[in-house]
Amino acid sequence: MKSSVPENFESWVASLPKSKGWLQLSPERPYAHAEDGYDAQYGVNAAEPEEGQGLCSLLQIHGVDTQGPALEIGCGTGRLTYGLAQNYPGPDFLITDPSGTFLRLTQRLFEGGGDPSTRLHYAVLNADDLSQLPPDMFSLIAMRSTLHHILKVEEFIAACARTLRPGGSLAMGAEPVESGYILMAAVAQSIAPTLQAAGVDLRPEWKKQLKDFADTVKFYCRRDIDKATAEDKHLFSPTELGDLGAQYGLRLKFLPNATFSDYAPPLLPEFETFSVFFLNYLQYCMLFDAPLLKLIRRHMKSQMKFLDDCYRSHVGPTITGVFLFKKTA
Numbered sequence: 001m002k003s004s005v006p007e008n009f010e011s012w013v014a015s016l017p018k019s020k021g022w023l024q025l026s027p028e029r030p031y032a033h034a035e036d037g038y039d040a041q042y043g044v045n046a047a048e049p050e051e052g053q054g055l056c057s058l059l060q061i062h063g064v065d066t067q068g069p070a071l072e073i074g075c076g077t078g079r080l081t082y083g084l085a086q087n088y089p090g091p092d093f094l095i096t097d098p099s100g101t102f103l104r105l106t107q108r109l110f111e112g113g114g115d116p117s118t119r120l121h122y123a124v125l126n127a128d129d130l131s132q133l134p135p136d137m138f139s140l141i142a143m144r145s146t147l148h149h150i151l152k153v154e155e156f157i158a159a160c161a162r163t164l165r166p167g168g169s170l171a172m173g174a175e176p177v178e179s180g181y182i183l184m185a186a187v188a189q190s191i192a193p194t195l196q197a198a199g200v201d202l203r204p205e206w207k208k209q210l211k212d213f214a215d216t217v218k219f220y221c222r223r224d225i226d227k228a229t230a231e232d233k234h235l236f237s238p239t240e241l242g243d244l245g246a247q248y249g250l251r252l253k254f255l256p257n258a259t260f261s262d263y264a265p266p267l268l269p270e271f272e273t274f275s276v277f278f279l280n281y282l283q284y285c286m287l288f289d290a291p292l293l294k295l296i297r298r299h300m301k302s303q304m305k306f307l308d309d310c311y312r313s314h315v316g317p318t319i320t321g322v323f324l325f326k327k328t329a
Helices: 007-015 035-042 050-061 081-087 100-108 127-132 153-163 178-189 191-197 204-221 238-247 274-285 290-299 301-310
Strands: 022-024 070-072 092-097 119-124 138-144 164-176 250-256 320-327
Touching: 007 092, 035 100, 035 274, 050 081, 050 138, 050 164, 070 081, 081 092, 092 100, 100 119, 127 153, 138 153, 153 164, 153 238, 153 250, 164 178, 178 191, 178 204, 178 274, 178 301, 191 204, 191 290, 238 250, 238 320, 274 290, 274 301, 290 301
Parallel strands: 022 119, 070 092, 070 138, 092 119, 138 164
Antiparallel strands: 164 320, 250 320
16 A cells, blocks of 8 residues: 655645646756657667566565655656556656656656556756755655766765665666776777778778777766766766765665666566677667678677676676665665
8 A cells, every 4th residue: 555645745846836747846958869769769669667667676675665755867768767657656756857858758658558556747857956856855766877967976976865765765777887888898999900800891981980989988988078068978887886875875786787677577687798788789879880780790709709608607797787775774
């Protein structure tokens, strides 16, 4: 049975300004790329419940208090939102994104079914403005592929710790791990010489794609340059994030190469190998040409097999993962 709605949450929501049918916590800001084409680029269907189901299973496994409201930062097209709204046991779910287009896309997921088990609220919110939220308000702050968009990570983690209830959780999925991305970029450095040694004439656009990938990873990794205007900004170390969370009373459980959906019933995680993740990243994130990808699969087989063989019996190398922080009581 659901707990009653905390009066402070009701009063706080009622006090917020509204525009276009949404609560307004920040000025609206569009995403850097076309929102309507986001799912098509990555070949996903947002109206699937596994991400939210898996997150709720993780919360139960780790004894997270879910009696209070949930907050999602950066809902995007609703890939996490859809299942979380149907499975979260708390009373209210505040769904946020800086982009009004993303909020509309997420709202549409619930127009044709998929009845939520909790009350849904929508708000325009930039994660950098999280400090304005009331303290000890939420049992869950959920994010999927969002933290690397946030400029001031330490200030954001501190704000999350402040607005979480004791026993609540900050759950972040699909965040890039520094060592894994550097490994991918290092492997990619050998693509051009390997193809040329095999007699392949590299097209100018292929050389540019390979250079862009290396430059992108280097940009994410560096901490001595201004990233304020970039959409994607950071790579993370689980150890550093764990230490950072501990400063603000958040204890980290890191699940390497996992996604929230891996923990959806029947709880049989199937983590991707290095070669699968690497090739998918080049295809969907870096938009490599299909003929180039075909050549990479053929001529880089031994390099990728070596890395896959190193991790036949355990998860690795770590490229991404789930960061599950729990606020100490």
